[in-house]
Amino acid sequence: xxxxxxxxxLPTKGTRERDSTVDxxxxxxxxxxxxxxxxxxxxxxxxxPSIWARWKRSQQHNxxxxxxxxxxxxxxxxxxxxxREPEREAQTLPKKSCINSQxxxxxxxxxxxxxxxxxxxxxxxxxxxxxxxxxxxxxxxCSKRIVGTHHYQLVGCVALLVAAKYxxxxxxxxxxxxxxxxxxxxxxPKDFVQAESLLLSALEWNVEHLDTCTLIQTQLADKLQVSxxxxxxxxxxxxxxxxxxxxxxxxxxxxxxxxxxxxYTINHVTHNNVPLGEYDPSTxxxxxxRLRDAPDVLVSKYAKPECSGVSLLAECLRCSGPxxxx
Numbered sequence: 001x002x003x004x005x006x007x008x009x010l011p012t013k014g015t016r017e018r019d020s021t022v023d024x025x026x027x028x029x030x031x032x033x034x035x036x037x038x039x040x041x042x043x044x045x046x047x048x049p050s051i052w053a054r055w056k057r058s059q060q061h062n063x064x065x066x067x068x069x070x071x072x073x074x075x076x077x078x079x080x081x082x083x084r085e086p087e088r089e090a091q092t093l094p095k096k097s098c099i100n101s102q103x104x105x106x107x108x109x110x111x112x113x114x115x116x117x118x119x120x121x122x123x124x125x126x127x128x129x130x131x132x133x134x135x136x137x138x139x140x141x142c143s144k145r146i147v148g149t150h151h152y153q154l155v156g157c158v159a160l161l162v163a164a165k166y167x168x169x170x171x172x173x174x175x176x177x178x179x180x181x182x183x184x185x186x187x188x189p190k191d192f193v194q195a196e197s198l199l200l201s202a203l204e205w206n207v208e209h210l211d212t213c214t215l216i217q218t219q220l221a222d223k224l225q226v227s228x229x230x231x232x233x234x235x236x237x238x239x240x241x242x243x244x245x246x247x248x249x250x251x252x253x254x255x256x257x258x259x260x261x262x263x264y265t266i267n268h269v270t271h272n273n274v275p276l277g278e279y280d281p282s283t284x285x286x287x288x289x290r291l292r293d294a295p296d297v298l299v300s301k302y303a304k305p306e307c308s309g310v311s312l313l314a315e316c317l318r319c320s321g322p323x324x325x326x
Contacts, residue, residue, distance in 0.1 A: 094136065102142060117156050129211055135241045157179050243290050260278070264288075
């Protein structure tokens, strides 16, 4: 079955008022909102309920940001030390050899499905971590069960549904009718309910996964002036979702290597010499080669101003960057 890639008619109910990548630079995104609220005088706030509500939301957002940065500064190192234990990371990694043994699913088909899921994820403006969890759930299920091509898109959409239920607010989770429409009615709502039960049973209801996105956000959360670095790191990490070589790579290794490559790319374009930090050389090289051939869906997504246009910077690296070898 060909994977449907048309998502421009998706319903907008429950979508966020922000881009899917905004949460990786939350402070920068909310600066404009809090500034707008600050210039509104007090009488106007009280007389206009909508303005008053927006002002209150901006105050709550700013308070949440302050508390989050304080917690990360105080507990971030302890959190990373605990979660990055190799045994803990390995518990929720898929098995590439098992996926490779699927009789009907090829890596090319997987890449097409991941691209479709990223488009749907962007259309609903879900959190970045939701996409990473969805791909992880998809691959973990395919590591345990044989999946036919006619059910592969169903499993992918159900993985996104479960990830959204786990990561998002309830009103942002796609409905079963929306999911059916995404697949042009090929699957019924009942099909999604049955597939969700099968997926959760196969995974023994273990949905939690420490993903690369969460690690990057935590490691860069207290750096207010490096939104470009955050976006570039996330761009590279999302590219890794498409590639078979990184299916069973530990998230901590991917996160450190993605940040190092992000610094390398920005250094190449701006002619700076910022230290790259610690990284795994082989993973760095694999990401570098994949960055030079990024999927179109991510190139267009990260070319937007709210993503600092980092895919355009990466294009400069592709055109003039050196060919690295091991």
